[in-house]
Amino acid sequence: MTPKGRILGIGPTDNTSDQRTPRQPLRRIPQTARDSFVPVVPARYATNPHEWDMTRTAPDRPRADGVPIEVTGTVRTQSGAPLRHALLEIWSANHYGRYRHIEDLSDIRLDENHLGMGRVVTDENGNYRFWAISPGAYLARPDIGRWRPKHIHLSVSGGSSRLITQMYFPDEPNNASDPMAILMGDSFERNIGRPRDVGAADVEEAYDFDIVIGGRNATYFE
DSSP states (O other): OBBBBOOOOOOOOOOHHHSOOOSSSOOOOHHHHTTTOSSOOOSSSOOOOOTTTSSSSSSTSOOOOEEEEEEEEEEETSEEEEEEEEEEEEEEEOOOOSSSSTOOOOOOOTTTTTEEEEEOOOOSSSEEEEEEEEEOEEEEEETTTTOOEEEEEEEEEETTEEEEEEEEOOTOTSSTHHHHHHHHHHGGGGGOOEEEEOTTTTSSSSOOOOEEEESSTOBOOO
8 A cells, every 4th residue: 555644634724825735645755756856955054144133124224113023042853952054044024014025915014124034044052043023913814804913934944854934922812813823732832932031132022932843842834
């Protein structure tokens, strides 16, 4: 019998997520085909010095509207080993809830000082840090009045693998009705940033968000 993977559950979701969810059992790629696969990303990454600061479009530019925040954390494997030199790509909506993307056709206000994109590389201990503008919630489904709570997207690339997750914010009124949060169930708590003191950072809020790859305590990935 041909090995089959699990069928993913379908929850209340938006159209694009609905289209990405398999309707049939997943099938294992034959070994002969898998042997021909090659890494799709380089083993080493280089980022520009200012890409960790998403509160500005460039070091000499004014800050974007909204609340500047700092996010720090550690990327680890299921055994607790740090994921060294992994590339984190970050993107988020602006203070008003709009992405600077060609497919965001909403009439929400753009901010010329906000690109909403950044990159960082984890250090020898798997640690990372970046600054961002606390994103706004936005109306994802006007037809049913469903809002997406404020969140930040993070892509983790290491070797030939890439995983994408989201950091949510605590005590947001739209968290409970978010389709992804519903699918996560009790695991949703692992995808919420933990508030902490800002220390000496030039921000107004700070959060810790640790990412675990694999295992029963893994961060939820899309």
